[in-house]
Amino acid sequence: MNIGQASKQSGISTKMIRYYEQIGLLETVNRSNSGYRLYSEDDIDDLCFLRHSRDLGFSSKQMKELLYLRKNTNRQSADVKQLTQEHIETLNQKIAQLQEMVDSLQNSFDHCAGDDNAECAILEDLGQSK
Secondary structure, three states: OOHHHHHHHHOOOHHHHHHHHHOOOOOOOEEOOOOOEEOOHHHHHHHHHHHHHHHOOOOHHHHHHHHHHHHOOOOOHHHHHHHHHHHHHHHHHHHHHHHHHHHHHHHHHHHOOOOOOOOOHHHHHHHOOO
């Protein structure tokens, strides 16, 4: 199938598919005599795997490693679990940072009168250096 069909089946844009090939995340696919990319069902499976990995927030480097582990029949599940544990820890750190941001904004929001006066706790808090 061509790149447009691969895009539809995998849910990944053609631009992203080309990018994944360019950075070596996706193996270079066969081409027709006229130069069009030809994708196999295995390629589509890889693209779907990458899309799901990306949706879960894995980096390109992590996705490459996961794809390698997926294809390596001699892998150990401990390797996959370790990579996933590291990703979970990173996500939890990001969640904590986002929660701090929400708490700070909520505090400013709660102290803003939101009336016709020019004074605004939100702008005052944003102007403070920490």
